[in-house]
Amino acid sequence: MTNKSVTKDGNPSEMEKIKDESRYLRGSLVESFADPITASIPDADTKLLKFHGSYMQDDRDIRQERKQQKLEPAYQFMVRVRLPGGVATPEQWLVMDDLANRYGNGTLKLTTRQTFQMHGILKWNMKKSIQAMDSVLMDSLAACGDVNRNVMCNANPYQSDIHAEVHGWARKLSDDLLPRTRAYHEIWLDEEKVLDRKEEEIEPMYGPHYLPRKFKIGVAVPPSNDVDIYSQDLGFIAILEDGKLQGFNVAVGGGMGMTHGDTSTYPQLSRIIGFCSPEQIVDVAEKIITIQRDYGNRSERKNARFKYTIDRRGLDWVRNELHSRLGYELEESRSYHFDHNGDRYGWVKGDGKWHLTLFIQNGRIVDLEDYQIMTGLREIAKVHTGDFRLTPNQNLIIANVSEEKKAEIDELVAAYGLTDGKQNSALRRNSMACVAFPTCGLAMAEAERYLPSLIDKIEEIVDEAGLREEEIVIRMSGCPNSCSRPTLGEIAFIGKAPGKYNMYMGAGFVGDRLSKLYKENIGEEEILASLKPILFNYAKEKEENEHFGDYVIRAGYVEAVRSGLDFHS
Numbered sequence: 001m002t003n004k005s006v007t008k009d010g011n012p013s014e015m016e017k018i019k020d021e022s023r024y025l026r027g028s029l030v031e032s033f034a035d036p037i038t039a040s041i042p043d044a045d046t047k048l049l050k051f052h053g054s055y056m057q058d059d060r061d062i063r064q065e066r067k068q069q070k071l072e073p074a075y076q077f078m079v080r081v082r083l084p085g086g087v088a089t090p091e092q093w094l095v096m097d098d099l100a101n102r103y104g105n106g107t108l109k110l111t112t113r114q115t116f117q118m119h120g121i122l123k124w125n126m127k128k129s130i131q132a133m134d135s136v137l138m139d140s141l142a143a144c145g146d147v148n149r150n151v152m153c154n155a156n157p158y159q160s161d162i163h164a165e166v167h168g169w170a171r172k173l174s175d176d177l178l179p180r181t182r183a184y185h186e187i188w189l190d191e192e193k194v195l196d197r198k199e200e201e202i203e204p205m206y207g208p209h210y211l212p213r214k215f216k217i218g219v220a221v222p223p224s225n226d227v228d229i230y231s232q233d234l235g236f237i238a239i240l241e242d243g244k245l246q247g248f249n250v251a252v253g254g255g256m257g258m259t260h261g262d263t264s265t266y267p268q269l270s271r272i273i274g275f276c277s278p279e280q281i282v283d284v285a286e287k288i289i290t291i292q293r294d295y296g297n298r299s300e301r302k303n304a305r306f307k308y309t310i311d312r313r314g315l316d317w318v319r320n321e322l323h324s325r326l327g328y329e330l331e332e333s334r335s336y337h338f339d340h341n342g343d344r345y346g347w348v349k350g351d352g353k354w355h356l357t358l359f360i361q362n363g364r365i366v367d368l369e370d371y372q373i374m375t376g377l378r379e380i381a382k383v384h385t386g387d388f389r390l391t392p393n394q395n396l397i398i399a400n401v402s403e404e405k406k407a408e409i410d411e412l413v414a415a416y417g418l419t420d421g422k423q424n425s426a427l428r429r430n431s432m433a434c435v436a437f438p439t440c441g442l443a444m445a446e447a448e449r450y451l452p453s454l455i456d457k458i459e460e461i462v463d464e465a466g467l468r469e470e471e472i473v474i475r476m477s478g479c480p481n482s483c484s485r486p487t488l489g490e491i492a493f494i495g496k497a498p499g500k501y502n503m504y505m506g507a508g509f510v511g512d513r514l515s516k517l518y519k520e521n522i523g524e525e526e527i528l529a530s531l532k533p534i535l536f537n538y539a540k541e542k543e544e545n546e547h548f549g550d551y552v553i554r555a556g557y558v559e560a561v562r563s564g565l566d567f568h569s
Contacts, residue, residue: 010299018044019146019209024181024201025051033187039075039123051147051210052184053140054079054126057119061438076105077121078439079129080143084174085153085167085219086114086390087399090381092136093388097378100365103129107374109435110363112484113150113216114390115143119439130188141184146211148177148289152218152227154238155391157348157355157399162221165245166238169281170219176282177217177289179206205286205293212296212304215289216255218392219248225338226392228511230254230269231485233306234288236281237272239334247277249333250284252318253310256482258567259302260496267487267514268307268564273319274330287325291318311565338510341488342430342471343395345420347406353386354401356409359421362433362448363394376416380409393432395421425459426471428452432485436478436495443478445495451476454524461532465539472548473509476501487515487567490549491531496521503527505534506558509547514567516558 012020018027027048032041041049046056058073066073081096088096096116100108105120121129130140143150153170156163180203185191203210218227221238229235233255236248254270276284295313297304310318323329345357360373367374377396381388386400401409412418421429434440436447455474462468475489486492486504488511493501500523504515519530538551546554553560561567 012298013301015047015146015301016209016298018047022048023183024203024208025179025183026181026187029183029187033123033126038072040072041123049077051142051145051179052188053082053143053145055144055441057439057441059438060441060443075123076119076439077123077126078117078119079121079126079133079140080111080150081116081118081133081138081140082143082150082174083115083138083390084151084171086155086392087167088116088138088388088390089136090384090386090388092138093381094378095132095136095138097365097374097381099129099132100374106366108365110360110365110390110394110396112363112392112394112432112434114152114155114392115150116390117435119435127188134189139184142178144214146213146215147179147206148174148211148215148217148285150174151177152216152232152392154219154221154224154226155343155389155397156221156224157344157350157357157389157397159221160350160353160355160400162238162240162243162245166219166221169236169278172282173217173219173285177205177285179203179210205290207293209298211289211293212298213301213306215292215306217285220338222336223339225341225511226343228341228392228485228488230511231256231267231488232270233292234285235270237336239275239336245278246334247275247331248281249275249336250330252288253307253315255305255307256485256487257305258480258482260480260494260502262302263568265302266564266567267482268311268567269512269514269562270307271310271315272333273315273322275333276330280326283326284322284330287322290325291321295321307564338512340471340509341393341511342473343391343393343397345395345422345429347420352403353399354403354406356398356401356413357391357420358396358398358413358418359424359429360395361428361452362431364448370417372416373418376412376418379416380412383408383412393430425455425462425468427458427462427467427474428455430471430473431455431475432489433476434478434483440478442481443495445478445498445501447476447478447484447495451493454527457524457528458531461528461535465536467535467539470548471509473507489515490547490552491515493527499523501527503530504558505549505552506560507549509549513549514561514564515549516561516567518558 103125104118109117151174218232220229235251251270258265389397433447433451436443474491475486476493477486478495492504503519507515
């Protein structure tokens, strides 16, 4: 099946011209950040800044008020860290905590791609923030932009031996696929420029125009699909035999973003094209990226992701092109099985160490009156001798805790009201939302600030129906860019306007099937009225071990969607 509505390549987009003239991502960023007249930077530089791991934003809550006062918007910057597989040291945690309170808005966001986001940084504090991160071996290079972004990896608290090996490959992918330009180091870290740099500088993999759009890689270790492997442009599924890593199945062409009202855009699931050995993983990734570099749509950015390249040309073409560039062929894919894509909360033990998974609602690290999570985690970081793992579901694992340290950390967890979330409904424990208002410029509706209160009301229905411990994946995104991967939610909401959402249902519990539009442009009253009879019917009619997403398809509420090409049909 082909998607005839995908836009054909035409003249290069404005972004392609900006990259072409950027001198390998330098632009006029140095001059713009030195300008004391405004707290903003010019539009072209905001686009280049993404390659350096940052977005310019403003506080939309006070935008109108500032306009009435004839003030420019409250411009600020978000910085996203490159943190392969979400693993951070206690020292790195403490630096991020300090920066958030010194230069940010007093909070940290744990993202759906296993990294830190820090919001509210003023222009004059950007360089100091990035240099502080560098002092503990963290950077924000390529955390955004038209390049390979933060490489995700299964958090694996109960398979620590395998996690260490697989995480090593994820880190190698992240490091080896970085842009080679020295722009980041010159602008933020005061690296001395080399004379005649323009003549000698090249990007051996990306080229001077980098990729047509962002590119995302994830590494999954069955039976856990916590990285939502089918949502990735490129996914590697670890194949284990007798507890040893044999290699990876290679999956290509996933992606969640779309545009409301444009059927040429759609979410898509990746598809498996073969198997590679661990030693081949970087070579395979690099060659796949060069295929997207050469054949991705550079005219229409909304049709520029790798999923559209594959759907235009076909999976066989991509496989053959990959084999030609590799000089060898992938092996036949191997069998595997996923049984969940969530987190396992509480303490678990593996390889003689303890691991504590804490529930962090929507990934926001902030002190509240009765929930001192930021302070509590700061105190834990001061005594912790293991590491922290940011999960793909925006939660946190205090990992590799020694027997001697476990009691001390338990005391701190209790003292500051931290929680593993087990007192919450299973629905809340399986919830996820993007940032949306007030900082995201793309948001059409609330997400992070609204989903908890919506779940409060859905929980009343769930409790009445006897489904409190029924695992149901629920997700909300403030816009169809879908950072919270909503179309992989069994119940999902995508913002259309303030207080209005498209409601989707029917995704696979393990992340292997897309959800389907059920109702369009509805508010809270209709959301609750729609869900109540469905949840009650599910409680009465569900078969043994039948997940909600499977039930709503069997009961005829929505049709199954196994390909993005059928998403709008």
